[in-house]
Amino acid sequence: MSEPVLYLDGVSVVFDGFKALNGLSLIVDAGELRAIIGPNGAGKTTMMDVITGKTRPTAGVVRFRRHDLTKLDEASIANLGIGRKFQKPTMFDALTVFENLELALKAPRGPLACLRWVLTGEARRRIEAVMEEVGLAARAHDRAAILSHGQRQWLEIGMLLMQDPELLLVDEPVAGMTDQETEHTAALLVRIAGRRSVVVVEHDLEFVRALGSKVTVLCEGSMLSEGSIDHVQNDPRVVEVYLGR
Amino acid sequence: MTLRLVLIGAVLVLAALPALNRLPAENALHVSDFIVSIAGKWITYAVLALAIDLAWGYAGILSLGHGAFFALGGYAIGMHLMRLIGPRGVYGHPVLPDFMVFLGYKELPWYWLGFDHFPFAILMAMLVPGVLAGVVGYLAFRSRITGVYLSIITQALTYALMLAFFRNDMGFGGNNGFTDFKELLGMPLNTAAARGALFYASLLLLLGALWICSRVTRSKLGRVLVAIRDAESRARFLGYDVTQHKLFVFVLSAMIAGLAGALYVPQVGIINPGEFSPGNSIEAVIWVAVGGRGTLVGALLGAFSVNALKTWLTTVAPDLWLFALGGLFVAVTLFLPRGLIGLFSRAQR
Numbered sequence: 001m002s003e004p005v006l007y008l009d010g011v012s013v014v015f016d017g018f019k020a021l022n023g024l025s026l027i028v029d030a031g032e033l034r035a036i037i038g039p040n041g042a043g044k045t046t047m048m049d050v051i052t053g054k055t056r057p058t059a060g061v062v063r064f065r066r067h068d069l070t071k072l073d074e075a076s077i078a079n080l081g082i083g084r085k086f087q088k089p090t091m092f093d094a095l096t097v098f099e100n101l102e103l104a105l106k107a108p109r110g111p112l113a114c115l116r117w118v119l120t121g122e123a124r125r126r127i128e129a130v131m132e133e134v135g136l137a138a139r140a141h142d143r144a145a146i147l148s149h150g151q152r153q154w155l156e157i158g159m160l161l162m163q164d165p166e167l168l169l170v171d172e173p174v175a176g177m178t179d180q181e182t183e184h185t186a187a188l189l190v191r192i193a194g195r196r197s198v199v200v201v202e203h204d205l206e207f208v209r210a211l212g213s214k215v216t217v218l219c220e221g222s223m224l225s226e227g228s229i230d231h232v233q234n235d236p237r238v239v240e241v242y243l244g245r
Numbered sequence: 246m247t248l249r250l251v252l253i254g255a256v257l258v259l260a261a262l263p264a265l266n267r268l269p270a271e272n273a274l275h276v277s278d279f280i281v282s283i284a285g286k287w288i289t290y291a292v293l294a295l296a297i298d299l300a301w302g303y304a305g306i307l308s309l310g311h312g313a314f315f316a317l318g319g320y321a322i323g324m325h326l327m328r329l330i331g332p333r334g335v336y337g338h339p340v341l342p343d344f345m346v347f348l349g350y351k352e353l354p355w356y357w358l359g360f361d362h363f364p365f366a367i368l369m370a371m372l373v374p375g376v377l378a379g380v381v382g383y384l385a386f387r388s389r390i391t392g393v394y395l396s397i398i399t400q401a402l403t404y405a406l407m408l409a410f411f412r413n414d415m416g417f418g419g420n421n422g423f424t425d426f427k428e429l430l431g432m433p434l435n436t437a438a439a440r441g442a443l444f445y446a447s448l449l450l451l452l453g454a455l456w457i458c459s460r461v462t463r464s465k466l467g468r469v470l471v472a473i474r475d476a477e478s479r480a481r482f483l484g485y486d487v488t489q490h491k492l493f494v495f496v497l498s499a500m501i502a503g504l505a506g507a508l509y510v511p512q513v514g515i516i517n518p519g520e521f522s523p524g525n526s527i528e529a530v531i532w533v534a535v536g537g538r539g540t541l542v543g544a545l546l547g548a549f550s551v552n553a554l555k556t557w558l559t560t561v562a563p564d565l566w567l568f569a570l571g572g573l574f575v576a577v578t579l580f581l582p583r584g585l586i587g588l589f590s591r592a593q594r
Contacts, residue, residue: 052482074478074481074482075481075482075484075485075486075487078481078482078483078484079484083482084482086479090476090478090479091476091479092468092471092472092475092476092479092480093475093476094471094475095468095471095472099468102465102468103465103468103469103472103480103483103485104483109484109485109486110486110489111466111469111489111490111493111494112493114464114465114466114469114490115460115461115464115465115466116464117464117465117466159483163483163484
């Protein structure tokens, strides 16, 4: 069994006495696609914040391969190979689809390196390949501001792919999408996993079913249940938190 | 494309001014000394506007203290000009400028050493603003101070410098600053030749600054700056060290502003702590807002048009100027968020 990509053990985050995470443990293997579900306030977003360095855990171990993520800032964590897609798609509206992807492309990030940067044929091909993959090739030179909601989500996934991350964190990718867009997104994420690990946080259980992956249920900051979608849906504890007490 | 032609045309017209000034006064194309010196001054303002636009329009760093960098550059060249007066001061002291004799200095303070050399003074006109911007920027950007808080800090910076430079014991001439300059690089300042030379030097600086700024804004760095301006934390998650990028552009901008100040002072013949007044910095930001931030040409357009308005209005109705300036800022914010240049590109479409 190979070494896990992401390893969380006993992670707690306390905000003013409120335990957003409470002894959370989670292991994600290389190439794995994992869905995380849970009611509002279960700590899904806080977990993402801890992994990406936005929030420091009060206690616990957070490791990416051999790196201790609790000691690194957002930029260094991103450069290690962890990409994050936010709940609300955020990109650079004033820039085109192509330019957004170009900024995301793995390349030296310092000011002088950016000043001297020349777009090589290879970089162009990589950007074009990602645009093809997420279905935005026709919109290459449109500003991100004028894309539809679904297209913005795909652009953001594309930006993550440009960074060639080992681990992708995707926060509620299908919120507000049409059924067709949701389907397209599920297929996209399944395609992406395998070459890299993908962690998807989502409310939409139909979408999670379409992913066909292992599911982790969070509740009140810790893991409640884990297994296939059918397994967790039939777990009485899960039914209880979802259907109310 | 049209915009580029207009720009080239404007530069050519500007470049012709000192030559037209040499024509005999009765010639229809003769340009007065007043026009040449005021145009030279405006060019240095336009360079300051470019510097502000680079930081604000592209990287979103709204500095309300850029006048401080401009003034520091001015003081650096002012120190050189004071040293060149030599024994020709009123008190006739062989080394010390008049104000030092008056204040009872026995020898030149250590920080005046080197300013008798022109290259050193020019270097300092860039380095001092650059280092100050570097220190202030590093502390502010590292602590992720943005938006209005950063603006207030820069405003406080220029105000603090103004109070400091007002003090006689700072060794920069206090209240009166420096004036009564005689010559620069062997040219007596009060001549048409010197005016023309300073004018062309300013125009060269403007073109150089425009070249550097457009190098930055057209490169990937420019797009990174726009990215930081619009979604700073997203840029950070993409792996960009936002502090480094902001620092780079802030220091570059301060150095350009310093050089602009260094060419401004010999043309107006005086530098005093009033140049640090917060109002100056705010006015310069308004030039950029009026012209259109985030486009380099907009910054130039704003600097020239607002200053033209100011020159005209302060002659016909001096009391109205500040109201007009405030009104202009409100009007542009409400009706022309992209500035005058916005009108231009709308017409082009």
